[in-house]
Amino acid sequence: MSSRKKVLLKVIILGDSGVGKTSLMNQYVNKKFSTQYKATIGADFLTKEVMVDDRLVTMQIWDTAGQERFQSLGVAFYRGADCCVLVYDVNNNKSFETLDSWRDEFLIQASPRDPENFPFVVLGNKIDMEESKRAVSQKRAMTWCQSKGNIPYFETSAKEAINVENAFQTIAKNALQQETDAEFYNDFPDPIKIDNDNSKYDSCGC
Amino acid sequence: MPQQLEVTEYDVIILGTGFVESILAGALAKTGKSVLHLDTNEYYGGSWTSFNFRELLDWAQLLQGHVEESSGNCQETYFEGKKALPTNFSKIRRQAYSTIEYEIYATLKQTDNAEESEESQHKREQNTSEETIHHVSTGLTNPERETLTTLLKESRQYNLDIAPKIMPCRGELIELLINSGVGRYLEFKALDRTYIYSDQDNFYKVPCSKEDVFTSQTVSLIDKRKLMRFLTFALDFTTSPETFDGYEEKPYDIFLKEKFQIDGKLLSAVLYAITLIRTKANDVNTIQGLTYTQKYLKSLGRYGNAAFLVALYGAASEISQGFCRISAVFGGIYMLNHSVKHLLIDESSNNFTGLIDVNGQQLSSTYLITAIDYIPENLLQENEECEQISRAIVIIDHFIHEEDDATLTIFPPDSVGNEYPISVLQFSEGTRTCPEDKYVLYMSTKASGESAKEDLYKALEKLVNISNNDSSLSSPLFALFYRHKYRDTTSLSSLLPNNIIVTNDPDSSLDFEAATIQAKQLFEKMYPNEEFLPVGPDLDDDEFSLD
Secondary structure, three states, X not given: OOOOOOEEEEEEEEOOOOOOHHHHHHHHXXXXXXXXXXXXXXXXXXXXXXXXXXXXXXXXXXXXXXXXXXXXXXXXXXXXXXXXXXXXXXXXXXXXXXXXXXXHHHHXXXXXXXXXXXXXXXXXXXXXXXXXXXXXXXXXXXXXXXHOOOOOEEEOEOOOOEOHXXXXXXXXXXXXXXXXXXXXXOOOOOOEOXXXXXXXXXXXXX | OOOOOOOOEEEEEEEOOOHHHHHXXXXXXXXXXXXXXXXXXXXXXXHHOEXXXXXXXXXXXXXXXXXXXXXXXXXXEEEOOEEEEEOOHHHHHHHOEEEEEEEEOOXXXXXXXXXXXXXXXXXXXXXXXXXXXXXXHOOOOHHHHHHHXXXXXXXXXXXXXXXXXXXXXXXXXXXXXXXXXXXXXXXXXXOOEEEEEEOOOEEEEOOOOHHHHXXXXXXXXXXXXXXXXXXXXXXXXXXXXXXXXXXXXXXXXXXXXXXXXXXXXXXXXXXXXXXXXXXXXXXXXXXXXXXXXXXXXXXXXXXXXXXXXXXXXXXXXXXXXXXXXXXXXXXXXXXXXXXXXXXXXXXXXXXXXXXXXXXXXXXXEEEEEEEHHXXXXXXXXXXXXXXXXXXXXXXXXXXXXXXXOEEEEEEOOOOOOOOOOEEEEEEOHHHOOOOOOOEEEEEEEEOOOOOHHHHHHHHHHHHEOOOOOOOOOEOEEEEEEEEEEEOOHHHHHOOOOOOEEEEXXXXXXXXXXXXXXXXXXXXXXXXOOXXXXXXXXXXOHHHOOOX
16 A cells, blocks of 8 residues: 555444443553543543554544433434444343344444445453353354454453453554545545644735 | 423423534533433424425425424413423424525436436335425426435435535634544545635636645736735734734725725625625634634645545534534434424522423423423514524535535625625545435525525536526526525523523534534533533443443
């Protein structure tokens, strides 16, 4: 790939409340974990620079900000996503069963150009809990992932930092692939972003 | 299972996720107030929202009354000693809209079949009521039905604003977006060009900056000099008050004529395309006019040679969602598709104390911020005098003027039999408003005639081949005309309990400035000692913490 344009990948994390979406992000980016559960407050998006196949990319990981609790994530949240991470809690059967709806919701709201090949990654979180609490077997989860077009599947623990790095490396890789494909279709000049850099009241153009 | 909230007491409950309510939600949550934000609709944006094509049809049908809506129960009752006033959202919302008409036109060109491959995607969206489609397609000819099919196929590629607006490159809103961090969620395109219609059936590119004036081919040398002199003065008008001495309260056009000899076509351009007056020239005094002109001129040069930016995917709805996200990030709780049954008023103090939601749960707060549609009917006075705005959303198959992401065209008053200036925004695929090879026209004017269609049709005829008037023009596929009220909240507020704060409907202006200022003023009225959306803290990386 010859273009060395700075790449920004937008990754969104979906799944029921309490499955550990924010903890996973926080573990991956800040290497921190808090045992105290609070419905998400103060989480917007986190950015991390990652190397993917010798290429430095900036991954922007978007939290739901708690708006998923009452099914109130607006369509703006989904715009321009390069990868969608679906998270469930392996000890909570319902959180696994809703993965279908989260996937559908993503495809409807984000309406990616090529829905069949859009990259999803599934994370079964909280594997640090005792085995007797486990409600969804690895086999069952993998069968579901296969049936949805071979979605990569990882079993993780945000608490013990198990498999988190690994999972996000795959997320970054697949997001970059998607971004590169999307770029192929996109022949528009880049849109304007407003930020502090442009905000100085310098000379006026007239 | 009904969704019950564990927390039932809040500092502020907000009803409606329109532009003003959403800014307030963000500002309040950011200062640490507990916020519960509800919307009866299943989408964000309220009367500022954007729709895909199917949703737009559904909405038009709903407002025409073709779709049955459950009407609220209208009984005033008592609940734990408080007066419980019933809300009637759908009825009150419907009353704000009138003269809704749409037309679907026969496809003149054969569209290619590229969309067929996207069939799988469209299978997923069967949420639009088939009833709507059935109703719409009844009575259509085959070619018209073909157009409808094409539009429905590409439905999701449309983001159609029901109250379209643009953002000046310098002003209240853009600074707020930058300071609050909401700007990080958004992307924009520049509004490339402004055109003005003159009565000889010609459209002229309006020179806005001095650079434009210099290179313009359509302005005579003598006019160029006048315009240069005026623009130089207007940019810094407060430093030479002697120039407008005695004209302060006089109409702006008189000032321009007498002090700068600006007249005729040039005068129209200055008044309606640069100053963007939305009413008749003599309704605007010189000070107001100069203030608007200066605002426009100051907006130039920040993002290239454009005075305005257009937010991608529909402006107001995206911006509202950005502010709601900030609110959620700071702890605001969000419930769409969640209606309100009663507002509770304490009769002895005449204060709002709380509400009963759709699940029968009682939720209380110190303040209630609400869009007008949620106010109980018996608290609203019938106000026939309020301003109305006529609008049209038109989908066409070819650009007007030149191929640009976004352009603005102005019809000055009386140029096509219109009482007030008519503005026409044209957006292309680049603004993510519509699919490739389609363009959207957003027309608007202050209402004057019998219907929105009557107010706008003659202007539309000059732009598109709408009644087989001129086959060299682009062909329309679809047009929706509607009128909506700009209900007066100032007089309404005096009748309501002090702790109910009412937000305005979208106004007739082209930008968000007045609405942004309202949000700020309401915030300062509620919490005079708090800062309105102060800069930072930046939520990136370091600030991010779970505890």
